Amino acid sequence: MTNFTINTKSVSFDGDENTPLLWVIRDALNMTGTKFGCGIGQCGACTVHIDGRARRSCITPVSTVDGQTITTIEGLAAPDGELHPVQQAWLEHDVPQCGYCQAGQIMATVDFLKRYPKPSDEDIDNNMTNICRCGTYVRIRKAIHRAAELNAPGEDS
C-alpha cells in the first residue's frame, strides 16, 4: 500500500508497487492531464512535481513516492481557478499546437523557473529537455521568459 498526496487530496494505491506513478495517476486515479509519451523518461510528457521538483512519472515507481506530495497539471492553478503565471504566459503566447506535450512542458517550466528565476536562453537550452513533436519551441521560449517576468512565485499547493 502506497499513500501519498496528490493536488491536496490524500490517496492510497494498493496495486503492484512497481507500477509507474504515471499509470497510477492515469488509470487508477483517472486524472488524465498527465500524459504518456515514451515511458522511458525521454520526452517529459509525464512530468509532475514530487515534493515540488519536476519528475518524470513514467519512470517513477509508485512505491518511491510514499508519503510525498504530488502536484499534477490539474493542481497547478490556484483553488479559485486563477492560473499559475506559467499557465498565463502559455496562454499569452498561445503556445499549444496539438497540446499533448504542454502539461509536461508547463510542469517542467514551473520547476525550472524556481531554479532559474531570470533564465537566459542558454539556461533554457541547457535545462529544458521536454520534447514537443509539433515544434512549439519558439513560443515555449517566449512564454518561459514571459513567465519569469510575471515573476512566477512557484507553486504553493
Next chain:
Amino acid sequence: MSAVADKVGMTRRRFLIAGSGVAGSLVLGLPAFAGAPLDSDRLIGFFVQIETDGSVIIGSNQPEIGQGVRTALPMLVAEELDVDWSMVSVRQMPLGIVKTADGYDWKYGVQGVGGSTGLTENFDHMRQVGRTARGQLIKAAAKRLGVPEEQCSTRPGVVICSALGTEIPYGELVSEASRLPLPAESPALKSIDDYRIVGSRQKTIDARDIVTGKTRYGVDTVAAEMRYAVIARAPVLNATVRSFDDRDARKVAGVLDVFEIKGPELDAPYLILASGVAVVATSTWAAMQGRDALTIEWNESPNANDNSQAFWRENENALKEKGQVVLDDGDFDAAMESAEKVVVRQYRVPFVSHAPLEPQNCYAFVEEDRCHIIAPTQSPSGSSRSAAAVTGLPRENIRVDMTRVGGGFGRRLTTDYVAEAAMVSKHTGWPIKLQWSREDDVKNDFYRPGGLHEMHAGVNGNGEITAWAQRLASASKYYRRPDMPDENLFGAELYVDDFPRRIIDNVRMEYFHNTIGLPRGSWRAPAHTANAFVIQSFLDEVAYETGQDSLQLRLKLLGEDRELEYGGHGGETFNPGRLSRLLTFVAEQIGYGQKLQQGRGIGIATHCTFGGYAAHAMEVTVADGKLRIERIVAAIDCGLAVHPNAVEAQLQGGTIDGISTALGLEITVENGQVQQSNFHDYPLAKIAAIPALFESHILPYDDKPTGVGEMGIPSAAPALTNAIFAATGIRIRSLPIAEQLES
C-alpha cells in the same frame, strides 16, 4: 476546378442546406434527412447553436491535430453569423455518416484532414453555414416585427431593425429561426474588407483547457466497464505468430485475457500492420506487464533478410540502368550534349517515422448490432471503414467520435489501430481502450519512403540551366494499394509538375521502384520534403559549380508572377513569382550576401507545397564539428491567412519539424527488424536546437486561402544544409546530418 472538387463542392452545398434543416422543413434532395430532428431547438442547422444568454456553440466537423481547424473553421462561421468571438465555444462533431439508397452520405460535409485541406475544403461551406444561420435569424426577426427582411440587419449577436429602431438579440430568435424554411441558396457572403474575425489574431480556442490539463485526447478516454489492451506485435516485418505461451502472462495481476491477433495478408492493402498477441487487463500497466511475460514463437517472414544497407545498394545499382521515364519535356539528351557544363549529384533521403507524441490508441466497443469508436484520427471515415471491416457491421451502425489528436503528421490517416481495437473488443465483448507504447509506434509505422535521387543539370555558356533531370530510386508509398498499376507507383514520389517543369525547357524524370518490407505512408508534405531538399540543394551546387550567386540563379529561374499549369494536388496552377517574392524577402531579412567570418554561413531555399508557398533563410556556425543554428527567417504565402496565429504556428512547427528530421532522424532495418525503438534512438529535436532568433513572416497575396500545415517544412532542411555548405564547404548529400560534420 477539377471534376472531383466540383463534385465535392456540390455535395457541400447540398449538405449546407440539409444541415440547416429541421423536422419537416426543406431538405432539398436528401430525403434521408427529412425526418431527422435536431438535438435542440437552440440549433439552426447542425453547426450553429445559440443559447438564451447569447453564447454561441459552433460545431467543428474536422479532426483537430494541432493545425488549428477547431479555431479556424468556427472563426469562419462566427464571421458570417456576425457574433462576437468572445461568445463562441466549440463542440466537436462526430462522423456524420448517413445511409442512402446507393451508399453513404456525410451530413456534416466531408470529414478528414490531410494534404493541408482542412481549412481550404471547408472555407466556403463554413462561411455559408454562418451566413445562412444569420439569414434565418433576420427572417425570424422580420416576421416577429412585421417588417420586410430588407429592413433588418445585424450587429454582433443582435438583429437590428433601423426603421423601427428595434433590436432583438439572437438568443431570443433562435427557436423561431430554427423552425423557418431554408432558402434554396446561401445568401451572399460578406466582403473580405468587412472581416472582423477572419484574418485577425485569435488564440487557440482550447488553449485554456490544454494548459489546465482538461482536454481529452484519445489516450484519455475512460468509459464504464472499460478494459485496457496492448498487443505484442511481430518484431520482424511481416512475420506471423506460430505459437505462444501465455501462462506467465495470465499470472500477472489484472490480466484478463490473452489471444492471437491475425496479421495482414502479404501484399494485400493493410487493415492492420502486424500479426500479434493481444493482452487485455484491468489497467494499462497490467496489460503491459502481461505482454512482457509472453513467450511468442514467430514464423519465418519473407522479409527476414531485409536490410537497409542492401536497399541502398540496390538503389545505387538501379540508377546505373535506365528507369521508367515519367516525364520527358523538350529534348533532354540534345540539351545535355550541347551544354558547356554538366553537374551530376546524388542525394539520399532516409525513411522516417511520424512519431506523434500521443502514441496510437483507440477506444472500441463492439456489440451485436453496433459499435462505438472513439479515436484520435485524421480520418473518421477511414476509422468507420476499418471498424466495419473488422466487425462486419453496417457502417451506419458504427458511431465514430473524434478526440483532439496529439499530433497527426499523416500517421493518423491510416486507421490500423482502430481496426486492432475493434478486433480486441469484438473478441472479448468488452469496451476496450487499446494503447500502443512508444516502441510499438516507432517500430510499426507507415514510414516516409526513403530514396536515392540523382540530379543532372546542363548549363550553357550564359550560366543558364538548359537541361534538368531527376532520377529517383525509392520504395514507393503507393505499393500495396488496390488497383495501383506498377507504372503509376512513381506518382507518390515524383511530382512531375513541380519546379522546374515549364521553367526549364528540357526536363526528364525517371523512376525506379525498389522494394523493402517497411510499410510506407503519407508523412507531412509527403514527397515534397524529399524533393525540396534535393532540388534546393542541387540548385546551390549548380550555382557554386558555375560560379554564380545562388539567390540570383534561383530568381532568374523563378521570375515574375505567372500561372503555370499544375496538375498535382494543390493545383491547378503554380506561380513561381510567389516563390521569388518570398525568397527575396527572407534573403533580405537575414542579410544574405554579407561577408561572414570563417565557419559562419547563410543558406536559402524555397518551395511550393500543395498550392502554398514558403521560403527559409538560415544562418549557422560550425565550430569543431558542432553545428549551431544562429538565426532562422521563415516566410509563408498562403493567400488569405484566415487564422494568422495558427499560420504562424504551423510555419514555426513545420520549420522545426524539417530541422529536427534533417538533424538526426532515420529509420533503418536489419534482418527485417526496425532498429529504432524510442526517443533515445529516434531523437526528435529539443528546444536547444532551435535558436531564439526565429522570425516568422506571413506575406499576404490574395483572398484565397491555401493550406498551411505542410508548407513550412520542405524548404527548411535545404536552407539548413545550404547554410552548412556556406559555412564549411561541406555539402550534406545524405540525410540525416547526424555526425557528418564531426570528421
